[in-house]
Amino acid sequence: MEYFDRHQGGERAILVSVSVQLLDDLDAEEFSLLAKSAGAEILEHIHASRIKPDPKLFVGSGKAEELAELVKSLEAELAIFDHSLSPAQERNLERILQCRVVDRTGLILDIFAQRARTHEGKLQVELAQLEHLSSRLVRGWTHLERQKGGIGLRGPGESQLETDRRLLRIRMGQLKDKLEKVRQTRVQGRAARQKASVPTVSLVGYTNAGKSTLFNILADSEVYAANQLFATLDPTLRRLNWDGIGALVLADTVGFVRNLPHSLVESFKATLEETLEATLLLHVIDSSSPDMLEQIDAVESVLKEIGADVPVLRIYNKIDQSGDEAKIIYAKPHLPDRVYVSAHTGQGLDLLKQAVQECLMGQIQTFDVVLKPSYGKLRTQLYALNVIQSENYDDEGNLHLSVSMAPHKLEQLIKQAHLPIDQILGDKAKQFHRPLEEFEIKS
Numbered sequence: 001m002e003y004f005d006r007h008q009g010g011e012r013a014i015l016v017s018v019s020v021q022l023l024d025d026l027d028a029e030e031f032s033l034l035a036k037s038a039g040a041e042i043l044e045h046i047h048a049s050r051i052k053p054d055p056k057l058f059v060g061s062g063k064a065e066e067l068a069e070l071v072k073s074l075e076a077e078l079a080i081f082d083h084s085l086s087p088a089q090e091r092n093l094e095r096i097l098q099c100r101v102v103d104r105t106g107l108i109l110d111i112f113a114q115r116a117r118t119h120e121g122k123l124q125v126e127l128a129q130l131e132h133l134s135s136r137l138v139r140g141w142t143h144l145e146r147q148k149g150g151i152g153l154r155g156p157g158e159s160q161l162e163t164d165r166r167l168l169r170i171r172m173g174q175l176k177d178k179l180e181k182v183r184q185t186r187v188q189g190r191a192a193r194q195k196a197s198v199p200t201v202s203l204v205g206y207t208n209a210g211k212s213t214l215f216n217i218l219a220d221s222e223v224y225a226a227n228q229l230f231a232t233l234d235p236t237l238r239r240l241n242w243d244g245i246g247a248l249v250l251a252d253t254v255g256f257v258r259n260l261p262h263s264l265v266e267s268f269k270a271t272l273e274e275t276l277e278a279t280l281l282l283h284v285i286d287s288s289s290p291d292m293l294e295q296i297d298a299v300e301s302v303l304k305e306i307g308a309d310v311p312v313l314r315i316y317n318k319i320d321q322s323g324d325e326a327k328i329i330y331a332k333p334h335l336p337d338r339v340y341v342s343a344h345t346g347q348g349l350d351l352l353k354q355a356v357q358e359c360l361m362g363q364i365q366t367f368d369v370v371l372k373p374s375y376g377k378l379r380t381q382l383y384a385l386n387v388i389q390s391e392n393y394d395d396e397g398n399l400h401l402s403v404s405m406a407p408h409k410l411e412q413l414i415k416q417a418h419l420p421i422d423q424i425l426g427d428k429a430k431q432f433h434r435p436l437e438e439f440e441i442k443s
Contacts, residue, residue: 013040013078014070018059019049020083027258027291031082031104033208034257038110043074057096058089064096071097080107084259104259105132120182127175134168198239199360200249202275202310204303205284206295207255210317214284214343215252218352243386244357244405251278258298275303280359281312287340288321313359314338315352320345328355334362361406369401369410369424378417378424385409 015035017028028047035042046067054060058081059067071079078100079093085103093101102110109132112125203211219238236252253275275281281303285296296314303312319326319342326348331337336355341348366389371379382388382403389402403410414421 011039011041011078012043012074012076013080014043014067014074014076015040015045015080015082016059016067017045017047017082018053019047020053021049021051027294028082030257030291034104034107034111035080038107038114040078040080043076044070046070053083053089056089056092058083058085058093064093068097071099078102108257120179123175123178123182127172127179130168130172130175134165134172198247198249199245199279200251200277201280201282201356201360202251202253202278203282203284204253204275204299205255205315206286206289206299207257209255209284209286209295210343211255211284212252214282214315214317214341215250217343217346217349219250241384242353242357244409245360246385246409248360251275256299256302258294275308275310276306278310280356281308281310282315282356283312284315284317286318287316287324288318311359313355316340317343319347326351334358357406361409365407366402366404367407367410367425369403370426371399371401371424373397373399375399375417375419375424378413378419381413381417 013035015031017031028045032042032045048059048063050060057064067079070076076099079097080102081093082104084105085093085101090101090103109125109129113129116122116125203215205211215236215238219240238250239247240250241247283296283299285292289295313336316322316324316338319340324340326342327340328336328351329338329340336358339348339352339355341352343349369382379399379401382401385405387403387405389404391399391401393399410425411421414424
């Protein structure tokens with residue numbers, strides 16, 4: 001078998017987008033942004049079309065020769081393909097083009113490697129890289145087939161390639177063990193939150209839709225946010241108090257792209273579990289993007305792949321660019337389906353909080369609450385939720401409050417305080433004799 005030496009690194013790149021009728025067409029502009037995000041200096045962007053991929057070269061021999069001439073004339077160091085290539089296709093293309101060849105998976109992995117900041121993120125990226133590399137060891141490195149030499153090691157011993165494969169398997173096993181410990185830690189944290197009845201609201205969406213910007217505003221945080229693909233890799237959680245809801249946990253997650261390689265989804269399961277276990281998903285959408293519908297489909301496809309069966313509220317972001325106005329659209333009374341906001345200007349954020357409150361707590365109603373002087377703790381809790389519209393005292397010293405909140409949340413507070421609900425709510429207490437579930441939004 002013939003082997004070859006891999007070409008050295010470099011960032012001067014030619015992009016190759018191939019429209020294949022039997023595969024999903026990809027977005028050439030997004031591909032260019034991915035390459036720029038990885039730090040490539042784009043010399044040329046070549047477009048081609050085929051009915052089906054060529055098994056040896058993906059693009060066919062004629063186009064491969066044309067690319068080889070272009071690589072030579074432009075002195076390109078790298079050719080990046082907007083599809084996943086097999087190890088054989090990658091090897092054959094490198095022989096003809098005489099430069100390194102990177103496919104879509106390798107490109108995204110390179111971006112992930114640059115962006116991973118936490119210990120967990122780095123573990124996940126390394127595992128994904130090793131899994132991608134494991135199928136390519138035999139293809140590109142001539143030295144890996146050499147037998148070990150030295151006294152006692154000559155003869156039909158283990159080849160360097162076999163050694164590297166074994167070490168690769170060992171390292172991948174270690175990474176999976178470490179990520180499992182991370183997962184267990186997250187499971188314990190979620191169990192504690194569930195025991196304390198603290199809902200989790202998780203932001204998901206296409207990369208660069210504005211999730212981290214929205215997260216920073218809602219959580220008063222400083223998570224890294226930038227106008228680039230995959231600015232956020234690591235899940236970030238913040239505990240905060242929202243009007244009418246109380247304590248909740250807000251989670252920011254990695255963005256998705258079309259044709260996200262399955263290996264990346266597998267490697268990032270520890271991160272994506274925050275999505276699986278959420279009480280509510282906020283699907284952040286770039287309403288100004290011309291590919292908005294395709295991006296929505298891509299996100300929903302990944303959510304389906306990881307088995308996320310969680311209520312979803314769509315957040316149409318960037319209305320300052322799309323020209324939409326801030327508003328809530330309801331699927332049915334008191335069940336929001338979508339909210340139009342701008343994380344950049346702050347438009348519609350009050351509507352977003354109202355919609356989240358309705359999704360988590362159910363229909364908002366106004367109650368006249370009567371509290372005796374000894375019921376001060378309940379009054380404090382209601383003020384903490386910021387649900388009190390007005391208050392006044394009667395001649396007997398009782399406090400009369402006008403409260404706007406979800407019925408079952410009010411019932412929960414009264415029961416936790418061990419107070420008589422009939423005395424506090426009067427005639428409206430009758431509706432609480434029905435099962436609590438009737439007041440809750442069903443997914």
